[in-house]
Amino acid sequence: MTDFNPELPYNELPTLPPPTDQIETTQILKRCIKARVALAELKQAAELIPNSAVLVNALPLLEARASSEIENIVTTTDKLFEFADIAEDRADAATKEALRYRTALYEGSKMVQRRMLSTDMAIQICSTIKGLELDIRSEAGTTLKNRMSGETIYTPPNGQQLIIDKLDNWADFMHRNTEIDPLVRMAVQHYQFEAIHPFSDGNGRTGRILNILFLVEHGLLDSPILYLSRYIIQNKAAYYRLLSQVTSEQDWAAWILFILDGVEETCIWTTDKIKSIRELMQHTGQYVQKQLPKIYSWELVELLFNQPYCRIGNLVDNGIAKRQTASVYLKQLCEHGVLREVKSGRENIFVHPKYIELLSGEENVWVYYAGIETETAVEADRPI
Secondary structure (H helix, E strand, C coil): CCCCCCCCCCCCCCCCCCCHHHHCCHHHHHHHHHHHHHHHHHHHHHHCCCCCHHHHHHHHHHHHHHHHHHCCCCCCHHHHHHHCCCCHHHCCHHHHHHHHHHHHHHHHHHHHHHCCCCHHHHHHHHHHHHCCCCCCCCCCCCCEECCCCCCEEECCCCCHHHHHHHHHHHHHHHHHCCCCCHHHHHHHHHHHHHHHCCCCCCHHHHHHHHHHHHHHHCCCCCCCCCCHHHHHHHCHHHHHHHHHHHHHHCCHHHHHHHHHHHHHHHHHHHHHHHHHHHHHHHHHHHHHHHHCCCCCCHHHHHHHHHCCEECHHHHHHCCCCCHHHHHHHHHHHHHCCCCEEEEECCEEEEECHHHHHHHHCCCCCCCCCCCCCCCCCCCCCCCC
């Protein structure tokens, strides 16, 4: 076991991979199977929504909000959707930072489709999150302390070249040790990245984005829709305790099992969330078709889920209606309770309350529109 003194820079952080008997126990391998089944079911559920933008516009924002909250950067789902597709200068600082996380996740998912995860990609992701050009830190890293006692828990490695060497080993492990299950590699690389702590700030959020991108890179996800930060928030004390146990005791098994549990639980919850989104889309389409047949189109309904904070320009840009007609459509949807008109700066926007409540809620439930909850499905142009 490597000597570890939390007061000193952990320059002796062991290289990867860890010993096989610590990361490929029978229990871990069995748990990998369950997590991979849950991931496959999540992929299948996502494929059942014809327009992938519905999920890609929504779930990464939930991940951005939760991942930022772990670092005590607190905003709301409503604020993120309100400012997601306009100039962010009107948003408060926390919302801007969470939106940059969403942007980093989007950009990272595009990058990882063209090339493998790397140190350079991690630098780009962290720079996007922070909104400035970053490089591997040359100064001492942030010392982590116990919030209650003030006791030092961990001091990351020091020295830019040493950090670069450790990141090279980190990247090599992700791509060369293919005999190790990818979910185990994801858990191991996440610990290593956080232990290296290569940036002056933004390491936690960068590391959580890298988790999702690793799954996309290895085909376990098609798009960045795994809302894993929710699980970390719910188990924040265990998350930091188990990270610390890898450092102090080389207890890899407990850490890996924690991450595998998180992947499985989050996949199940997200799959249920997607199922509820599909059902609400179908129900909303039925309701609009019945109540407002003259304005109904599936494209209009779909837009209300792509843009739950909808503007007149969104209808115009999507070819649904010209400006004056678009305004009439949105106001009619307000009159029938589908949307709610609110003031945002100098403009009015049209909020989709049922969808926002579904996205924001822990429980994946929604309330029927009055009058059609007991009816059989109404014919729709493009039912889901």
